[in-house]
Amino acid sequence: MKGYFGEFGGQYVPETLLPALEELETAFNDACADADFQAEFDSYMKDYVGRPSPLTHAKNLSQHFGVDVWLKREDLNHTGSHKINNAIGQILLAKRMNKKRIIAETGAGQHGVATATVCALFGLKCAVYMGTEDIKRQNVNVQRMRQLGAEVVPVSTGTATLKDATSEAIRDWVTNVDNTYYLIGSAVGPHPYPIMVRYFQAIIGKEARAQILEAKGVLPDAVVACVGGGSNAIGIFSGFVDDPVELIGVEAYGTGADKNAASISFGFPGVLHGAMSYLLQDKDGQVLDTHSIAAGLDYPGVGPEHSWLAATGRVLYKPVGDADALSAFSLLTRLEGILPALESSHAIAYLSTYAVDNAGKTIIVNLSGRGDKDLHTVLELGL
Amino acid sequence: MITETIRNSKKAVIPYITAGLPSFEDTGALIRALADAGAPAIEIGIPFSDPMADGPVIQKASKMSLDAGFSLDELFLHLREWCGSVSIPLIVMTYINPLVRRGIEETLIRIKESGVSGVIIPDLPSDPADIFEMSKSIGIDLIRLVAPTTKPERIKDIVEKCTGFVYSVSIKGVTGSREIVPQGLKKQVQLIKSMTDLPVCVGFGVSKKEHIEEILKFADGVIVGSYLVEKLMDTANPVKETNEAFLRLIK
Numbered sequence: 296m297k298g299y300f301g302e303f304g305g306q307y308v309p310e311t312l313l314p315a316l317e318e319l320e321t322a323f324n325d326a327c328a329d330a331d332f333q334a335e336f337d338s339y340m341k342d343y344v345g346r347p348s349p350l351t352h353a354k355n356l357s358q359h360f361g362v363d364v365w366l367k368r369e370d371l372n373h374t375g376s377h378k379i380n381n382a383i384g385q386i387l388l389a390k391r392m393n394k395k396r397i398i399a400e401t402g403a404g405q406h407g408v409a410t411a412t413v414c415a416l417f418g419l420k421c422a423v424y425m426g427t428e429d430i431k432r433q434n435v436n437v438q439r440m441r442q443l444g445a446e447v448v449p450v451s452t453g454t455a456t457l458k459d460a461t462s463e464a465i466r467d468w469v470t471n472v473d474n475t476y477y478l479i480g481s482a483v484g485p486h487p488y489p490i491m492v493r494y495f496q497a498i499i500g501k502e503a504r505a506q507i508l509e510a511k512g513v514l515p516d517a518v519v520a521c522v523g524g525g526s527n528a529i530g531i532f533s534g535f536v537d538d539p540v541e542l543i544g545v546e547a548y549g550t551g552a553d554k555n556a557a558s559i560s561f562g563f564p565g566v567l568h569g570a571m572s573y574l575l576q577d578k579d580g581q582v583l584d585t586h587s588i589a590a591g592l593d594y595p596g597v598g599p600e601h602s603w604l605a606a607t608g609r610v611l612y613k614p615v616g617d618a619d620a621l622s623a624f625s626l627l628t629r630l631e632g633i634l635p636a637l638e639s640s641h642a643i644a645y646l647s648t649y650a651v652d653n654a655g656k657t658i659i660v661n662l663s664g665r666g667d668k669d670l671h672t673v674l675e676l677g678l
Numbered sequence: 679m680i681t682e683t684i685r686n687s688k689k690a691v692i693p694y695i696t697a698g699l700p701s702f703e704d705t706g707a708l709i710r711a712l713a714d715a716g717a718p719a720i721e722i723g724i725p726f727s728d729p730m731a732d733g734p735v736i737q738k739a740s741k742m743s744l745d746a747g748f749s750l751d752e753l754f755l756h757l758r759e760w761c762g763s764v765s766i767p768l769i770v771m772t773y774i775n776p777l778v779r780r781g782i783e784e785t786l787i788r789i790k791e792s793g794v795s796g797v798i799i800p801d802l803p804s805d806p807a808d809i810f811e812m813s814k815s816i817g818i819d820l821i822r823l824v825a826p827t828t829k830p831e832r833i834k835d836i837v838e839k840c841t842g843f844v845y846s847v848s849i850k851g852v853t854g855s856r857e858i859v860p861q862g863l864k865k866q867v868q869l870i871k872s873m874t875d876l877p878v879c880v881g882f883g884v885s886k887k888e889h890i891e892e893i894l895k896f897a898d899g900v901i902v903g904s905y906l907v908e909k910l911m912d913t914a915n916p917v918k919e920t921n922e923a924f925l926r927l928i929k
Contacts, residue, residue, distance in 0.1 A: 565775050568730070
């Protein structure tokens with residue numbers, strides 16, 4: 296059925312939004328078939344974002360773990376994360392659709408910054424919904440968005456994090472659907488968002504595959520990425536999903552079994568924000584409060600395609616907790632001189648598990664973002 | 679039962695209340711009071727943690743009910759008693775996830791067996807044919823929503839897979855009181871009526887007596903939610919004040 300990955304995905308939205316989703320799907324399909332659109336996207340990727348992002352051979356880290364580690368450097372993109380790839384793609388689409396106002400949700404603030412950036416670039420009005428809890432822990436990004444001319448709308452309902460910011464963005468969209476484009480930042484939401492976000496993030500996987508083949512002459516044994524909603528992961532996985540390459544998604548285990556954001560590891564199929572996916576919920580279907588030290592992973596759902604890749608067994612999803620992510624943050628900073636985002640630190644942390652049974656193997660880690668934004672959190676913990 | 683009741687009602691103003699607010703006992707008392715006051719049917723909202731179609735009032739009400747310990751099992755215990763205590767149809771409004779988690783079919787059966795006549799699900803999948811067939815064979819009405827943005831072909835498809843009544847959403851937006859009756863509403867209701875014999879009731883944003891009177895000139899019924907639910911919170915005597923607010927709207 297249209298917009299489904301197995302039982303996952305679909306369009307579970309208020310009736311008001313269905314025509315907007317249809318309009319979006321048509322515009323997206325037209326854009327995909329338009330060589331000019333693709334050329335414009337590619338040119339912004341090259342000259343504005345600074346792509347291709349390097350694939351760095353992490354020699355010290357490799358020596359430390361006894362596996363050959365390569366880092367896909369999305370942290371070096373303009374604005375500091377992979378989020379800009381999707382923001383550029385969708386803003387070009389919004390322009391094609393003649394939308395004058397852009398809204399977005401943000402957790403860590405990376406997607407908010409990317410959206411505010413492209414709105415500044417194209418002269419569009421921008422409102423970014425952000426939980427008050429995240430506003431506190433990601434203040435640098437809040438200031439960046441404001442400097443870029445975006446309105447940051449604080450959301451204090453629920454847990455005051457990404458989930459509530461997303462609900463509030465959807466409410467705005469239902470109300471202002473005529474002139475507003477909702478620029479979703481992750482591979483979540485109703486069809487066609489998950490496939491659209493994957494399409495724009497697929498550049499990560501395409502580049503990484505070509506780069507490792509050029510550097511080593513062979514495919515890697517494994518690719519690992521952190522998964523919140525899962526946009527950086529789906530982007531890099533899409534380059535290797537048809538190859539004999541082990542794919543591992545790392546979910547946030549927070550402080551343990553009862554306080555985490557590992558939707559696939561601990562959730563059940565459910566509907567949140569317009570799609571069926573694994574969802575952290577109680578026995579009544581009420582969505583649970585989540586926790587992760589990484590604001591960008593602190594979300595009770597996950598992309599429907601990830602849910603399907605988990606159900607079919609193509610991708611393994613493993614939980615990594617706050618403490619291990621923090622250690623990985625320090626490790627990468629000291630060994631390689633690269634300060635990773637706390638989200639990406641979860642993927643780095645998985646290397647110690649991977650190394651146990653895979654000595655000498657080659658693994659690519661998607662370094663989805665840089666960690667400057669997290670200094671506040673890290674300093675507060677006294678690291 | 680719902681279709682006939684609305685057709686036979688001279689002034690079909692359907693109250694929406696959040697279940698378990700401030701307590702299950704209060705919900706039961708309020709259902710009886712509203713029925714006595716002349717409500718043709720009552721919509722009982724199951725609180726959900728993430729009500730994306732609802733505005734601030736029902737968001738707050740849902741949270742208060744959940745914080746007070748609302749559970750589906752307790753709701754099922756009370757539903758049968760509530761249905762038995764009144765002679766009007768009761769309708770359950772729920773987001774889809776509680777149904778998904780408990781199993782859509784078995785939960786609809788359970789709701790039906792409690793005596794409930796219909797369900798409203800604001801976030802049905804875009805093609806809910808399976809759920810419509812399920813509700814038909816269970817014998818519970820599936821009341822569908824039509825929005826101001828819904829295109830005629832889609833309306834036609836919706837009313838064919840809809841029973842009870844058609845819920846015409848008055849505005850683009852979430853639930854909650856508004857100051858005016860939207861301009862295109864009458865045309866929307868007439869368009870829906872041209873495609874179905876089912877009654878058409880208008881909801882979202884209706885909170886004033888004069889709006890209700892204006893809407894009832896072209897629609898078969900009106901649903902009032904946030905205006906009443908507000909009285910269920912932070913008032914000294916929630917049941918009495920909510921019922922009085924309802925009486926003021928219909929007299």
